[in-house]
Amino acid sequence: MGRQGMRISLQQGIGRFFRECWSGLADLFYPSLCLVCGKCLVRGEKYLCSHCLADFPFADESYSASDQVLEVFDHVSRPQCLYALFYYNKYSPYRKLIYAVKYLSYRKLGRYLGRLLGERIKGKCQADCIVPVPLHKKRERKRGFNQAHEIACGVSEVLGIEILDGVVVRIKNNVSQAGKNAVERQQNVEDIFKLRDVQKIAGRHVLLLDDVITTGATLKSCLQVLAEAGNVTFSLGCLGKTL
Numbered sequence: 001m002g003r004q005g006m007r008i009s010l011q012q013g014i015g016r017f018f019r020e021c022w023s024g025l026a027d028l029f030y031p032s033l034c035l036v037c038g039k040c041l042v043r044g045e046k047y048l049c050s051h052c053l054a055d056f057p058f059a060d061e062s063y064s065a066s067d068q069v070l071e072v073f074d075h076v077s078r079p080q081c082l083y084a085l086f087y088y089n090k091y092s093p094y095r096k097l098i099y100a101v102k103y104l105s106y107r108k109l110g111r112y113l114g115r116l117l118g119e120r121i122k123g124k125c126q127a128d129c130i131v132p133v134p135l136h137k138k139r140e141r142k143r144g145f146n147q148a149h150e151i152a153c154g155v156s157e158v159l160g161i162e163i164l165d166g167v168v169v170r171i172k173n174n175v176s177q178a179g180k181n182a183v184e185r186q187q188n189v190e191d192i193f194k195l196r197d198v199q200k201i202a203g204r205h206v207l208l209l210d211d212v213i214t215t216g217a218t219l220k221s222c223l224q225v226l227a228e229a230g231n232v233t234f235s236l237g238c239l240g241k242t243l
């Protein structure tokens with residue numbers, strides 16, 4: 001390796017070190033301000049003030065199979081249910097929670113919201129395992145964690161069902177879906193997943209989890225790959241669903 005190459009890898013190493021430190025620090029302390037309205041939190045409040053928690057825009061307990069998002073799925077991979085913790089649009093202050101989990105490295109917030117989702121769907125969701133939508137390994141390394149996995153940990157704690165990691169992998173580091181129309185979103189996520197472990201998935205009822213659902217294009221692509229295992233039933237779960 002030349003001097004230039006060593007310098008670049010050293011810079012990458014230092015960058016990763018600081019990202020991991022930040023991720024650890026953000027996780028170590030609870031924020032002192034409400035993540036939704038910015039007011040100071042008082043003793044006993046965690047992430048949200050009691051006012052924002054009372055006004056939490058919980059989604060309906062489940063969508064019927066005729067929900068618009070479910071229309072994008074073909075009959076082989078069509079999920080039974082779609083569970084969302086809350087609705088949001090671009091004006092909703094609650095969308096800051098998604099941002100905090102994803103970009104401010106509040107991993108424990110991901111688990112906390114995952115537990116809230118678990119409480120909402122307990123006794124209703126019939127899934128026997130959870131698959132968090134995987135990130136590409138490069139993106140996961142950069143972020144330090146997969147937010148869908150943190151949410152899955154919270155849901156798993158409440159429902160008492162196992163998380164299956166690594167049964168499906170993301171083989172393409174596709175660009176963000178933001179700003180794309182429905183057709184472009186579908187093209188952007190084609191062939192981005194690969195099934196790794198048929199045995200673990202065949203015959204199961206999978207709760208596929210992601211942080212948000214917008215058009216459902218990414219989830220559809222993931223479900224189609226999981227369905228290759230054969231005789232798989234699906235439900236979908238997310239923290240936020242756009243209105």
Ligand SMILES: [Zn+2]
Pocket residue numbers: 034035036037038039048049050051052053
């Ligand atoms: Zn608040």
